[in-house]
Each structure stands twice: as structure tokens, then as C-alpha cells.
Amino acid sequence: MAAVIDLQIKKHQKELYYPLSVMRFYNSNGNKLAWIAPDTVKNHATDAMLLLDCVLQYGLNHANYHPGKLLYDELRLLRSSTASVSDERKAVFDIWLTDAMLAFENNLHYGRFNPNYPAGKIDVDGGDGFNSTAMLKAALISEEFTTAITSAQPKSKIYLDLKRQMYLETGLYTNDCYEFPQKGIQNMAINMERLRWYSVGEKTPVEINIPSHILTAHVQDSDIYFNLKMTKATLIALEKLLGSSAPITLSVLRGQVILYSLPLINDHLKDLSGISLIGGAKDLPLHISVLKSKKLAKLLSRRDFPQIIVNDIPLKLTYITGEIKGGVLISYNDIYGLDRDLTQTLYQTVKKIK
Structure with a gap:
């Protein structure tokens, strides 16, 4: 299996968001499967799939986490104790899920389109020191998998307020994580993205929000x-x-x-x-x-x-154009007209598989 995993990482390297991080992750665990285990063995594969299903609640786009590759029917088949499935098929699914979770962690921490920390830079040198592979390894042995993964998010009050309102709007209120975001949800999402940009790097004692x-x-x-x-x-x-x-x-x-x-x-x-x-x-x-x-x-x-x-x-x-006050989204004037482009980038830009 170790040889198969190594071969499949190299084979699909151009299709992965964080190929070097994926390689480091498997090298650190002896090139073993992280998610695919018999259905009698408890692990966090289903937890990870459910988390990726509702990334909209975190202001992210489900389409950017290999949805066409990570199917529940495939997971059930690979974990079945009666089905005969090749090691190659198991390895490929395992790699897709690892890459998706590493991408999700990095997107929560840095933002998906952070101008100072693009995916390539993070993959090579680790960005500002945040270690997504170490966090993922720790989450896999944790009883609180979702909490461990989502701890990558910013801790500021304005971000946490937006996140909670996003959860209410996309989860409890609509009960549908795939509904296309309306204007208010889009505003919350782009500002959560910006807040991730601002949360990394050197901290300052004073901030001025222009809008x-x-x-x-x-x-x-x-x-x-x-x-x-x-x-x-x-x-x-x-x-x-x-x-x-x-x-x-x-x-x-x-x-x-x-x-x-x-x-x-x-x-x-x-x-x-x-x-x-x-x-x-x-x-x-x-x-x-x-x-x-x-x-x-x-x-x-x-x-x-x-x-x-x-x-x-x-x-x-x-440059934050929306925040939650008293449970209501307050929007500020988009002075420089930056919201439209970032909204289009977040919701229409999907990684092209080469």
C-alpha cells in the first residue's frame, strides 16, 4: 500500500491543491491510508465528508473540495468488508480526501485567495508557520474531529459573529447547504475571507477599517x-x-x-x-x-x-464591508468597489483539473 500511495500522489500531483503537503502528510505516517478502513473500524472519514458538504457555512465554496471525487457511495464501497476493491482505488480516494481537508484547513486559516499567501507559497514553505498537516494528523486521533479542524479559523469577535450568522442563514434557517448564496450571505462570505487575510502575519495594536x-x-x-x-x-x-x-x-x-x-x-x-x-x-x-x-x-x-x-x-x-450587530448584518459602503470582484472570485472560480 505504501508504494501504491506514493505512486498515486505522483500520478495526480497536478490535480491536487497542496501536492507537497499531501506528500509530507503520508510520509509522516509511513504512507498508510488515513481514511479508508474496514466498516468495523471507527475513523473520521464520514466526519470529514460531512464537514466538506457544508463548507458554505464557513463562507467557502463546496465546488473547490473535489466533490466529484469524494462520493459517499464510493466511500461505503471502499470500506465494505465484503467488496473486493483494488489498493489503487483505495489510495486515490484517500489522497483526494486528504487534499480536500488540507485545503479546507488552509482556506480557513489564510483564506482561499489571500494575496500574500497563495496556495503555492503555503505548500512550499508553510506560509506564516501554520502547519495544516500536523493539525490534520492531530484531528484524526481526536474525539472532537470537527473542532480540531475548524480551530484554524480566526478568533476575532467580528469573524466569530459573521461565522455564527452564516451558520444560521445557511444551516438552521434554510436547511440547505447548497442553496446559491444570496446577497447578504455573499457579503458575509467575502468579509470572512478578508478577515482571514488580516488574521495572519504581524499583529498590530490598532486597526482602521476604511468602509x-x-x-x-x-x-x-x-x-x-x-x-x-x-x-x-x-x-x-x-x-x-x-x-x-x-x-x-x-x-x-x-x-x-x-x-x-x-x-x-x-x-x-x-x-x-x-x-x-x-x-x-x-x-x-x-x-x-x-x-x-x-x-x-x-x-x-x-x-x-x-x-x-x-x-x-x-x-x-x-476593508470590511459587513459585520453583525445585534444579530443583524450591517453593511458599509463599498467605497472602492472591491466587493463584486471578490464575490465573483469566491463563487465562480473553481480549480481546473489539468
């Missing part, structure tokens, strides 16, 4: 929110910074939030009207008005000078 005009300060075990006022010119400038790899820092100066980012500030912001600049500053700052600025300044202050409070605080810009 909602809200600054969030992460303080110990709680979050404190501040409303911002942004001009049209400011929004144009922030679009240049959104998704940039250049570090951005935040300061609070005489009632204003000031963003610094080199070299993007110099390249894109200096000629925009409506943006006030501090004369003589080496990096031209972007000013945003903040309500309750004294409270924010006190919260973030590390250095206090007469009539000026300056804080060099690492900042992350986010």
Missing part, C-alpha cells in the same frame, strides 16, 4: 472603538495604502490621527488637495479627524510633550 470609518484599539482582552471623519481626498489616499506591504504607523497630534508610511506617502499623497501636511516632516503625514481624540491619545501615548502627543504605533488598514 466603516472606525478605528479599533486592541487593549489587553478588549477592543475600544473610535469614529473617524475622512474627506474624499483622504479616502483616495487610503486606497493607495490599502494592501500595501509598506509599514504604516499612527500618531495622535492635537486631536487628529496621523498616518505615516514611506515611501508611499511621498509618492502618492503630496499632490492631493484637501490633505494637510506638517511642514518640515521627513515623511508627509495623512491627517484624519477622530472623535474622542483625547481618550485615544491617552490610550496610546508613550511620549507626552507640551500640547503635543506623539505615538509611533503600528497600524493595519482593513
